[in-house]
Amino acid sequence: MIFALARKLKKKGVLAINKRNADFVLKYNPRRLYPLVDDKLLTKRLAQENGIGVPELYAVVEVEGQVRHLPDALEGHPDFVVKPAHGSGGEGILVIAGRMHDKFRKSDGLIINYDELNHHIFNILSGLYSLGGQPDRAIIEYRVEFDPIFEAISYLGVPDVRIIVFLGVPVMSMVRLPTRMSDGKANLHQGALGAGIDIANGKTLSAVWGNEIVSEHPDTGRSVNGVAIPHWDDLLGLAARCYDLTGLGYQGVDIVLDRNKGPLILELNARPGLNIQIANNSGLLPRLELVEQHHADLTSIGRRIEFAKNHFAAA
Amino acid sequence: MNKLHLYILVVVLAITGLGLFFYKAFFLNFPLAPRTTVQVWNVEARVSFVAEGNPVKASMFIPGNTRRYAIVDEHFISSGYGLVATTEETNRRVTWSIRKAAGKQNLYYQAVVRPVRAPAPKGEAESPELEVPKFKGPGEEAVKSLVEDIKAKSADTPTTVAELIKRLNNPNPDDNVRILLGPKPSLFRKVDQAARILRYAGIPVRVVQGVRLQPEKYDFSKKTPLLHWLEVYHNKQWVSFDPLRGKSPVPSDWLRWWQGSQSLVQLEGASKLNVVLSISPKLEEGVTAAVQRGEISKPLLLKFSLFSLPVNTQAVYRVMLLVPVGAFILVILRNIVGIRTFGTFMPVLIALSFRETGLLSGIVLFSLLTGIGLGIRFYLERLKLLVVPRMAAVLIVVVGLMAIFSIVMNTLGIHRGLSVALFPMVIMTMTIERMSILWEERGSSEALIAGAGSLVTAALAFLVMNIKHVEHLVFVFPELLLVLLAAILLLGRYSGYRLLDLHRFKALAKEQT
Numbered sequence: 001m002i003f004a005l006a007r008k009l010k011k012k013g014v015l016a017i018n019k020r021n022a023d024f025v026l027k028y029n030p031r032r033l034y035p036l037v038d039d040k041l042l043t044k045r046l047a048q049e050n051g052i053g054v055p056e057l058y059a060v061v062e063v064e065g066q067v068r069h070l071p072d073a074l075e076g077h078p079d080f081v082v083k084p085a086h087g088s089g090g091e092g093i094l095v096i097a098g099r100m101h102d103k104f105r106k107s108d109g110l111i112i113n114y115d116e117l118n119h120h121i122f123n124i125l126s127g128l129y130s131l132g133g134q135p136d137r138a139i140i141e142y143r144v145e146f147d148p149i150f151e152a153i154s155y156l157g158v159p160d161v162r163i164i165v166f167l168g169v170p171v172m173s174m175v176r177l178p179t180r181m182s183d184g185k186a187n188l189h190q191g192a193l194g195a196g197i198d199i200a201n202g203k204t205l206s207a208v209w210g211n212e213i214v215s216e217h218p219d220t221g222r223s224v225n226g227v228a229i230p231h232w233d234d235l236l237g238l239a240a241r242c243y244d245l246t247g248l249g250y251q252g253v254d255i256v257l258d259r260n261k262g263p264l265i266l267e268l269n270a271r272p273g274l275n276i277q278i279a280n281n282s283g284l285l286p287r288l289e290l291v292e293q294h295h296a297d298l299t300s301i302g303r304r305i306e307f308a309k310n311h312f313a314a315a
Numbered sequence: 316m317n318k319l320h321l322y323i324l325v326v327v328l329a330i331t332g333l334g335l336f337f338y339k340a341f342f343l344n345f346p347l348a349p350r351t352t353v354q355v356w357n358v359e360a361r362v363s364f365v366a367e368g369n370p371v372k373a374s375m376f377i378p379g380n381t382r383r384y385a386i387v388d389e390h391f392i393s394s395g396y397g398l399v400a401t402t403e404e405t406n407r408r409v410t411w412s413i414r415k416a417a418g419k420q421n422l423y424y425q426a427v428v429r430p431v432r433a434p435a436p437k438g439e440a441e442s443p444e445l446e447v448p449k450f451k452g453p454g455e456e457a458v459k460s461l462v463e464d465i466k467a468k469s470a471d472t473p474t475t476v477a478e479l480i481k482r483l484n485n486p487n488p489d490d491n492v493r494i495l496l497g498p499k500p501s502l503f504r505k506v507d508q509a510a511r512i513l514r515y516a517g518i519p520v521r522v523v524q525g526v527r528l529q530p531e532k533y534d535f536s537k538k539t540p541l542l543h544w545l546e547v548y549h550n551k552q553w554v555s556f557d558p559l560r561g562k563s564p565v566p567s568d569w570l571r572w573w574q575g576s577q578s579l580v581q582l583e584g585a586s587k588l589n590v591v592l593s594i595s596p597k598l599e600e601g602v603t604a605a606v607q608r609g610e611i612s613k614p615l616l617l618k619f620s621l622f623s624l625p626v627n628t629q630a631v632y633r634v635m636l637l638v639p640v641g642a643f644i645l646v647i648l649r650n651i652v653g654i655r656t657f658g659t660f661m662p663v664l665i666a667l668s669f670r671e672t673g674l675l676s677g678i679v680l681f682s683l684l685t686g687i688g689l690g691i692r693f694y695l696e697r698l699k700l701l702v703v704p705r706m707a708a709v710l711i712v713v714v715g716l717m718a719i720f721s722i723v724m725n726t727l728g729i730h731r732g733l734s735v736a737l738f739p740m741v742i743m744t745m746t747i748e749r750m751s752i753l754w755e756e757r758g759s760s761e762a763l764i765a766g767a768g769s770l771v772t773a774a775l776a777f778l779v780m781n782i783k784h785v786e787h788l789v790f791v792f793p794e795l796l797l798v799l800l801a802a803i804l805l806l807g808r809y810s811g812y813r814l815l816d817l818h819r820f821k822a823l824a825k826e827q828t
Contacts, residue, residue, distance in 0.1 A: 126702035
């Protein structure tokens, strides 16, 4: 029974944690490059230097005392996002959707005051959300206004597009849609919906919620299948460029589609999750192996994207 | 290349570990199972006398190693006395001396006697010098005719000795014997005279004195009688003879103490000498005995073993060496099964504390402590404290809770509660902190799943670490850790599915069919 299941998964080429870590993350992602993606501030600067769009940085808080200057820094920004520079898995992200006088309205409608905002920042600084509990910095940045295309299939938060890029080739992709259960967050393990995207044409496929395959958004009831992601070719190009940017062979690129600014890189991930396979109803392994074989020929970004579109179209 | 390197390393580690293990298990006879006990004896000699303010010198023979027995753990209890131990020819002797002593004095000698199996000596090279004793008056005639009589009825030395012993032990002795032994002879008298008669007959012989190692529990306050027997030089070997039955050799439970006709203790400067020997059997753990046996033949290997450490340090290592076993279980559960836990090694530490609390009460106590701690952590959250002070506050609460548990349970007469203090409190604090964050960030179910995962892992690790055989094996054969290391290195390259991956990706498998 167990072995039959394992055989079926193997036949489908499902990549699991041990193999991802041993054969891809450890092999293609040199440890020294991790800071580039683990520190979101560094990622942001790197992207900016290379002309890749990222959400605008409003302020950085490095020590507790700096929160005194926050009111000035936030002047003229009614909405913003607070996140830890070294956060992982969407932990510690606070989204402020609006403000009245000296109070802030969170994306879920709850009102907090400056003290509570500062407390959250202090938590971030002391390393509560960072990997390994290291002291951290808090980033305050532009809050993305997502593209209207997602309004019908998203609840509260900002949907983002995750593209797995292997050796510069986008191999698999999905859009992550926040739900009521995920509290507006776009992380699958927190209850967000993940819908696979056909690499060839940018249209959504089936979706996964938890470990189950679904076809409608649980909160809005709209079909999540067949939605065309706007600017798809730009997104692929952006993702492919991230390989040259960081040098990480195996990475997950998170992109948001802003209503006004177009695609923006939100963050990069050196150990992207594996549920994307469920969202695409397809295993990663055959695609990764194909890229490994043809890696030598795929020298330009154009070629890599063409290779991806030719080989990784949904059946 | 990389993989080959790993495999070579694994094989080398495994072979080294297993090789040492088999060598120790089958050549040095380290016991494979716990609780193999070995019979040893506590031997005590108490020398008491009354001193009258003069210089006192007491010297006593003490036993030495023989082919059958090893003397270990010798202690001399003699406050105020100078102590000199000497070895003279075949005897060992201790001499106590003091410038001035008054009143009743007690001197003690204590030792442990362990059975050993030393190879038989290859025969004594030098032939002993024979000193022909002189008999006076009628004895001269008696011994002459007795020796002639015996020689006529025997073929060689052993039969001569046997015949003499038979004669001496005859309940109705002939005249010659009666003259030589005197009325109502003691056993010592018989043995001593037998030695003289044999020497007169030209046979090298010596008197050996010792005690019998009783197999049954013996009252320590009672006196163990001395035994005397003969050793006869025959075919370049000393052959022992039982002086009562004339048989050779003497029973194996006779412990040789000293040789010669002298008495056990010589005392100068004091009176009312009283010597009490007592022997008591006891069971000793097989490992210690094996080590002692090993010490006699292979001192080098054991100099670098855990057994060379003091006993209380050994106890620490008994526990410490179990940690790798727990870590191994943890690796299996995390990388093969896929269970999520709080902190990498937290479950192993919790499992260690289960050893003190017991499994069931350990789980109950752990859950209670975590539950209450979580409640307090959520309360502290509302005070909006900085992280480090907040964790310190939780730590204080955890310590306080442990103390309260112990006090309450002690009052109720449940002694398990006392050992709750052994939970690693810093780890508990971190667990509570991480659990509460997980609770807030990802909901109660995620937090409870990870909490339960930690507890299940800890319980399984405990169950394995608690197997007596496992504890015994890693302590007696620490080289098995190399094998464990090899296995963990191999697991480090396991890239197959975890058991819980199968559940996670089940939807993908269904679609296929």
